[in-house]
Amino acid sequence: MRKFCALCGRETDILIEGLCPDCYRKTHPLARVKRDYVGIVRCPSCGAVLYKGRWVRDYGVIEKLVLESLQYLGKVSSSRIEGLELKPGFTTAVVKVRGTVHELISEYEEEVLVRVRYTEELCPRCRDLIIERERAIVQIRSAVPMSDQVRKLIMDIIKRETVKDTERSGFLKVEELREGFDVKLSDQGLARAIAYKIHRTIPSRVLESQSVVRGRGDKVITKLTISVTVVPIGRGSVVMYANRPHLVLGYSQGNFRMLDLSSNNVLNVKINDLIRNGITVPEYEASCVEAGGARALEIVINDKRYIVNNAC
Numbered sequence: 001m002r003k004f005c006a007l008c009g010r011e012t013d014i015l016i017e018g019l020c021p022d023c024y025r026k027t028h029p030l031a032r033v034k035r036d037y038v039g040i041v042r043c044p045s046c047g048a049v050l051y052k053g054r055w056v057r058d059y060g061v062i063e064k065l066v067l068e069s070l071q072y073l074g075k076v077s078s079s080r081i082e083g084l085e086l087k088p089g090f091t092t093a094v095v096k097v098r099g100t101v102h103e104l105i106s107e108y109e110e111e112v113l114v115r116v117r118y119t120e121e122l123c124p125r126c127r128d129l130i131i132e133r134e135r136a137i138v139q140i141r142s143a144v145p146m147s148d149q150v151r152k153l154i155m156d157i158i159k160r161e162t163v164k165d166t167e168r169s170g171f172l173k174v175e176e177l178r179e180g181f182d183v184k185l186s187d188q189g190l191a192r193a194i195a196y197k198i199h200r201t202i203p204s205r206v207l208e209s210q211s212v213v214r215g216r217g218d219k220v221i222t223k224l225t226i227s228v229t230v231v232p233i234g235r236g237s238v239v240m241y242a243n244r245p246h247l248v249l250g251y252s253q254g255n256f257r258m259l260d261l262s263s264n265n266v267l268n269v270k271i272n273d274l275i276r277n278g279i280t281v282p283e284y285e286a287s288c289v290e291a292g293g294a295r296a297l298e299i300v301i302n303d304k305r306y307i308v309n310n311a312c
Helices: 021-027 060-067 124-131 148-164 188-201 271-277
Strands: 031-033 038-042 049-051 054-056 070-072 075-083 089-100 108-120 136-142 172-177 180-185 204-214 221-230 238-241 244-252 255-260 266-270 284-291 294-301 304-309
Touching (some): 049 060, 060 075, 060 089, 070 075, 070 089, 136 188, 148 172, 148 180, 180 188, 188 204, 204 271, 244 304
Parallel strands (some): 038 108, 136 221
Antiparallel strands (some): 038 049, 049 054, 089 108, 136 180, 172 180, 204 221, 238 244, 244 255, 255 266, 294 304
């Protein structure tokens, strides 16, 4: 029995719903565009692209935005952007879709045109870098004068935390002061990350406060101030606390375990009390000596001699 296409009238071996394969393909596209146009917003400074409310530094997001605008109507095996020239205003992306709309039709490739509106806008990070918008400050101070080693450790922490998430680093300025550091940032999350990484690395106390910069209600813009007071002493350090010499035996969970060299009493001192009352590091000499037939630690401070047994 002869078969004819109801649309083009051509004789055919295969009829699908009364149509030849070519006419069926024409009336049943592989994909359609779901909206009038795809909006692409890209930062001209860093190249980040706005994707679902977030700025993403991945050029592949542009392809994802275009392909997500398609609704697939057939069985699609692949789709790719053949051509897209990004320039301000409207342009067209050519998408090649491969698949089939019916099991009697072999896979084929179909061209879909997607209208694209391209604009450029500074992302918050780059905008903050340009205007140096300060939203947080981490003030790092020390209970005793900072050594070069401690300063280097703190700077390394700042650098490592900043490069962990470059998307949020924004404006960052580090001011090195005689008494410590002031780290000024546009990202409050990064400020906290830096402060608490220092806190986990060096015995310290962290205090936070928020102040309103401007606005009210839901549109309040605040500034975060984080005070980090480090106490860079550890096991074996000799300090003056409450006008008495002490040997630090250890530190755990916010408490220093110290030996009062004058009375040989061991005490636990909370880091908050130590910071509040103050400590100093005296000039001293420490060496291992023979005492009572055993090795002991001798500490000399201002010509005063202290012996600590079982410490060598």
